[in-house]
Amino acid sequence: MSEQNNPYGAPTTGHLWDDNLAELTNQPPKWWMIGLHASWILVLLYGIVYPMWPWFGGATQGLMGWTQIGEYKQDMAAIQSVRAQYEDKLPGMSASAILADSELSEYVVRSAKVLFGDNCAACHGGGGQGNPGYPNLVDDDWLYGGDIDAIVATVTNGRMGMMPAKAGVAMTEAEIDQLAAAVAKGEPTSSPLFMEKACFACHGMDGKGMHALGAPNLTDAIWRFGDGSVESVKYTITHGVNDPADPQTRNAVMPKFGDRLNETDIKKLAVYVSKLGAN
Amino acid sequence: MNDQVDKQAHADELYAESHHWHVNTGNETIHAKRMPGRFRNLKWAAAAVWLLFFMGPYLRWGDRQAVLFDIPGRQFHIFGITILPQDVWMLSLVLLFFAILLAVVTSIAGRVFCGYFCFQTVWTDVFTWIEEKLEGTPQKRRKLEEAPWDFTKIRIKVIKHTLWILIGALTGISFTLWFGDAFEMWQGYLTLNAGAMAWGSVAVFTFFTYLFAGHMREQVCFWLCPYARIQGVMYDKETILPAYDFKRGEQRGKLKKGQIEEGKGDCIDCGQCVAVCPTGIDIRYGQQEGCITCALCLDACDSVMDKIGRPRGLIRYASMDELEGKPALKMFQRPRVLVYLTILTLALAGIIYGLFNLSGIEVKVLHERQPLYVLQSDGSIQNKYSVKILNKTPQDQQIRLVVEGLPNLSISGGEGSLIANKGRITSYTVFVRVPRGSLKAESTPITFRVEAEGSEELSSSYTSMFIGPRP
Ligand code: SF4
Ligand code: SF4
Numbered sequence: 001m002s003e004q005n006n007p008y009g010a011p012t013t014g015h016l017w018d019d020n021l022a023e024l025t026n027q028p029p030k031w032w033m034i035g036l037h038a039s040w041i042l043v044l045l046y047g048i049v050y051p052m053w054p055w056f057g058g059a060t061q062g063l064m065g066w067t068q069i070g071e072y073k074q075d076m077a078a079i080q081s082v083r084a085q086y087e088d089k090l091p092g093m094s095a096s097a098i099l100a101d102s103e104l105s106e107y108v109v110r111s112a113k114v115l116f117g118d119n120c121a122a123c124h125g126g127g128g129q130g131n132p133g134y135p136n137l138v139d140d141d142w143l144y145g146g147d148i149d150a151i152v153a154t155v156t157n158g159r160m161g162m163m164p165a166k167a168g169v170a171m172t173e174a175e176i177d178q179l180a181a182a183v184a185k186g187e188p189t190s191s192p193l194f195m196e197k198a199c200f201a202c203h204g205m206d207g208k209g210m211h212a213l214g215a216p217n218l219t220d221a222i223w224r225f226g227d228g229s230v231e232s233v234k235y236t237i238t239h240g241v242n243d244p245a246d247p248q249t250r251n252a253v254m255p256k257f258g259d260r261l262n263e264t265d266i267k268k269l270a271v272y273v274s275k276l277g278a279n
Numbered sequence: 280m281n282d283q284v285d286k287q288a289h290a291d292e293l294y295a296e297s298h299h300w301h302v303n304t305g306n307e308t309i310h311a312k313r314m315p316g317r318f319r320n321l322k323w324a325a326a327a328v329w330l331l332f333f334m335g336p337y338l339r340w341g342d343r344q345a346v347l348f349d350i351p352g353r354q355f356h357i358f359g360i361t362i363l364p365q366d367v368w369m370l371s372l373v374l375l376f377f378a379i380l381l382a383v384v385t386s387i388a389g390r391v392f393c394g395y396f397c398f399q400t401v402w403t404d405v406f407t408w409i410e411e412k413l414e415g416t417p418q419k420r421r422k423l424e425e426a427p428w429d430f431t432k433i434r435i436k437v438i439k440h441t442l443w444i445l446i447g448a449l450t451g452i453s454f455t456l457w458f459g460d461a462f463e464m465w466q467g468y469l470t471l472n473a474g475a476m477a478w479g480s481v482a483v484f485t486f487f488t489y490l491f492a493g494h495m496r497e498q499v500c501f502w503l504c505p506y507a508r509i510q511g512v513m514y515d516k517e518t519i520l521p522a523y524d525f526k527r528g529e530q531r532g533k534l535k536k537g538q539i540e541e542g543k544g545d546c547i548d549c550g551q552c553v554a555v556c557p558t559g560i561d562i563r564y565g566q567q568e569g570c571i572t573c574a575l576c577l578d579a580c581d582s583v584m585d586k587i588g589r590p591r592g593l594i595r596y597a598s599m600d601e602l603e604g605k606p607a608l609k610m611f612q613r614p615r616v617l618v619y620l621t622i623l624t625l626a627l628a629g630i631i632y633g634l635f636n637l638s639g640i641e642v643k644v645l646h647e648r649q650p651l652y653v654l655q656s657d658g659s660i661q662n663k664y665s666v667k668i669l670n671k672t673p674q675d676q677q678i679r680l681v682v683e684g685l686p687n688l689s690i691s692g693g694e695g696s697l698i699a700n701k702g703r704i705t706s707y708t709v710f711v712r713v714p715r716g717s718l719k720a721e722s723t724p725i726t727f728r729v730e731a732e733g734s735e736e737l738s739s740s741y742t743s744m745f746i747g748p749r750p
Contacts, residue, residue: 109708127649138663141656220656277653277661277710 083111087264095267096148105271112272115265119257120273128276133225133252138277141222145211151270158256161214165240165249167197180233188218225250303569305498308424309559310417311407312551316578325395326404333449336456348458354702360634363671363702365641369633376626381506383619385513387610388596389520393507394573399499402450402492403557406443413439417554443493444485451484497558500571511568515615516599517608521574523552523563523594524602531563534587545589552576552594562594639736640676640699641669642729644743651746659714660747667706668729670699677732680709684725685745688713696732711745718747 006012010026027033047053051062080087086107090098098104117126123134130136135143144150144159166176175193182191188207194200200207202215209217216224225241226232236250243249257266303309313319338345340358347356355362362369384391393400413435414420426432455477456464467473468481491499500507514520523546531546532539539545546563553561555576560569562576580594600607610616647663655661670676680693693709711725722744731737 125649127647129650129653136650136653138650138653139655139661217656221654221658222656275708277663 086111090264090267093267095152095270098267099148099271099274105275108268108271109275112268115261115269116272119261120269128273133250135224136222137273139222140277141217141220142211143209143214143216143224146274148270148274150211151273152266154254155261155266155269155273156256156258158258159214159254160242161252163202163215163236163241163243163250165243165246166238167199169197171197171237176234176237177230180230180237183218183237184228184230184233186219186221224252303497303501303559305495305501309497309557310420311557311559311575312417312554312579313408313411314551314555314575314579314582316575316581318574318578322395322404322573322575326401328396329398329401333453336453336461344460346457347460350458352702360637361671361673361702362637363669365669366633366637369630372626372629372633376623376630379619379622379626381510382513383616383623385510386515386518386613386615386619389514389518389572390507390510390570391572393500393510393571397506397571399491399504400557400571400573402446402488403496405446406492407496407557409442410439440489440493443489447485447488447492448481450488451481454484455480497569497571500558501569507568507571513615514566515613516605517613519596519598519601520566521562521570521572521577521594522566522597522599522602524592524597525563525565526602526604528563528593537587539587539589545584545593547583547587549583551579551583555579566599637671638739639670639672640678640729640731640739641671642727642739642741643667643669644727644741646743646746652748654748655712659712660718661710661712662745662747664709664711664727664743665706666693666709666727666729667704668697668699669704670701672737673701675699675701676737678729679732680707681728681730682709682711682725683728684742685713685723686717688717688725688745697729699729699731713745713747715747715750718745718750721749722746 006022006024010024012022012024014022016022028036047060049063050066051059053060086104089104090108093101093104098108116128120128120137123131124137125131125134128137130138140146142150143161144154171179171193175197179188179191179193179197179199182188182194188194188199188203189205194203194207202210202213203218204210204215207218208220209215216222221228223232225236239246239248239250241250241252257269261269335346336344340356343356345356345358349356353364381392410420414423423432423435452465452468459477464473464477467477473481495503526544528544528546530543531548532543534547534549539547552563553559553576555578556562557573557575558569558571560567562570574596577594577596581591584591584593598607643666645665645667647665651662653661653663666680668678676699677696678699679696680690682688682690682693689712691710691712693707697705697707699705709727724742725745726740726742728740729738
């Protein structure tokens with residue numbers, strides 16, 4: 001039987017177990033040996049070409065001087081070089097000139113998404129859709145004006161509008177009710193209180209707001225705070241906006257980005273924002 | 280005592296059988312004899328299909344290569360047709376078609392692909408043909424292998440391996456030519472200026488052609504090729520294959536005095552069928568996985584039968600059923616064949632449909648999700664879309680965009696004539712605004728239609744949704 005186990009008569013260790021079991025001592029197949037030697041040679045070569053062996057002050061350098069961070073930097077440089085043709089132009093141009101250039105504004109719209117996400121989206125939402133208490137940037141209503149320079153100014157210097165609680169003067173419950181009802185209807189001027197309490201000073205004679213002060217248009221369909229219900233209008237009139245004297249006042253602060261972002265980034269953001277809606 | 284003898288007899292029988300079961304693991308090189316014959320000619324004719332592979336890249340169509348798989352440009356040109364990534368669903372149908380074609384052919388007539396068309400067997404055939412021209416018949420070749428290394432042997436071997444490597448290189452180069460302009464690429468190769476990708480492909484092809492067709496040969500079919508196994512399971516008893524008619528052939532025995540001995544079958548055990556087999560198997564043991572159904576043993580046996588005056592076809596294309604004397608099922612009654620043919624037809628129909636409906640222009644519209652809609656100061660509702668216009672024609676096109684589906688809608692960002700750049704996607708951001716009163720539901724389908732100015736037949740439309748607040 002044992003000869004059937006060893007048809008080619010390979011050399012054995014000489015010991016027999018259970019009559020016919022022997023351990024062969026022949027070499028593994030040639031291809032296997034080639035694979036074995038090729039493997040360790042490869043490891044050795046790898047260790048020469050790439051940093052691998054622990055050495056004084058870290059590890060051997062490797063013949064090619066390859067490092068992970070180096071590769072990362074190379075990749076980054078490749079991206080920069082693609083972007084350079086656009087990026088190089090941006091610092092020398094005004095935001096409105098960038099907006100007017102269709103190619104550049106397209107580039108900005110695509111590349112400033114990250115910038116917007118990092119700096120603006122926390123309050124204004126990922127798509128600029130706004131959040132309760134934070135203005136929507138996609139619609140066509142702008143507190144401080146929607147032209148590009150106004151947007152640049154807003155981002156650079158921040159904004160903080162102010163509406164005194166109870167119009168800065170005393171207002172009775174009944175007065176507030178009456179005024180709020182008119183405002184919620186979208187017809188603020190229909191209430192005589194609009195003139196009496198000097199609302200017009202900021203919101204305009206026609207109630208359409210004033211960009212210079214960031215006073216919103218009270219006649220359109222868009223509401224700065226809440227949903228435009230009588231309740232929410234009453235709250236705004238009662239407690240005002242950013243009124244330091246009223247602890248329950250509505251907060252509305254757009255922080256200043258002029259000291260956080262460089263001018264080019266601000267221009268990019270302005271272009272991005274102004275392209276968000278149809279404007 | 281008797282019992283022991285009996286056991287030994289049983290075991291001996293098994294050993295004898297296992298002895299026959301010789302699997303060729305590549306320890307020895309198969310030197311197959313070449314014999315002329317019908318199937319030999321058929322095999323050459325089938326192999327000639329591969330000339331297309333070598334010559335195809337030089338065909339021109341207008342000012343470009345007729346068939347060009349432009350990977351960096353992400354487009355395939357096949358004569359007048361340009362296929363962009365958006366059309367690759369057709370490619371999957373093409374692959375399906377060929378997969379099923381392989382299945383149906385294999386089910387009907389065995390490994391026709393292996394035997395006649397497969398690059399492994401065709402290239403091996405050519406390589407061994409060269410070998411025979413240089414080194415002579417199988418006997419001489421075996422002798423040469425054992426002969427000491429003298430000048431003649433070295434000369435012959437060097438010429439042979441050089442030719443093999445050259446064929447490998449030409450194979451590799453021809454392959455790459457399908458992916459770039461053939462003439463420019465040749466220029467690159469000849470001036471040693473080709474790209475790294477090209478050199479790499481050529482090197483890989485050269486190496487593997489040389490290794491597979493020159494050295495590994497049938498071992499590739501035995502141990503590497505998945506098709507060998509896949510095709511094997513597609514056989515059934517109705518599949519016609521090169522087969523040895525055991526009823527007619529057995530008992531085999533040597534020819535004595537020019538006569539087949541009384542009571543013996545037609546096989547005279549001359550071993551020719553084994554001698555010519557490129558995979559080195561003996562078909563007389565029945566169908567086996569090593570058989571690539573090249574039918575060369577048919578030629579061999581037929582020529583022997585002719586010589587001894589017996590009818591041809593001791594080895595012939597026959598189904599298992601036929602050999603066992605069972606009635607053969609008609610081809611179109613076999614469920615396997617019918618299923619395969621149905622799939623084949625469907626895939627083909629899909630490809631033809633696709634080719635005839637390759638439109639020059641395609642529009643896709645993505646609705647902005649964040650926010651879904653925007654309330655404007657006049658109370659109207661605005662949705663934002665990104666409209667992607669794919670222009671597959673060879674020129675830039677002036678496009679007009681029409682949006683329909685809601686009363687009183689107005690658009691901005693897509694008015695007037697838009698440019699669709701040739702051979703790629705141009706995308707536009709389009710705002711659609713609708714008075715709130717027009718909206719009767721939270722979402723309403725609206726259609727975007729693009730039309731090339733001046734050529735009406737270039738148009739495409741896409742239906743998207745207009746989303747608003749709950750009315
Ligand atoms: S070639 Fe034909 S006759 Fe000769 S051994 Fe083979 S089967 Fe028999
Ligand atoms: S047995 Fe015959 S058909 Fe099969 S591979 Fe060998 S020669 Fe070809």
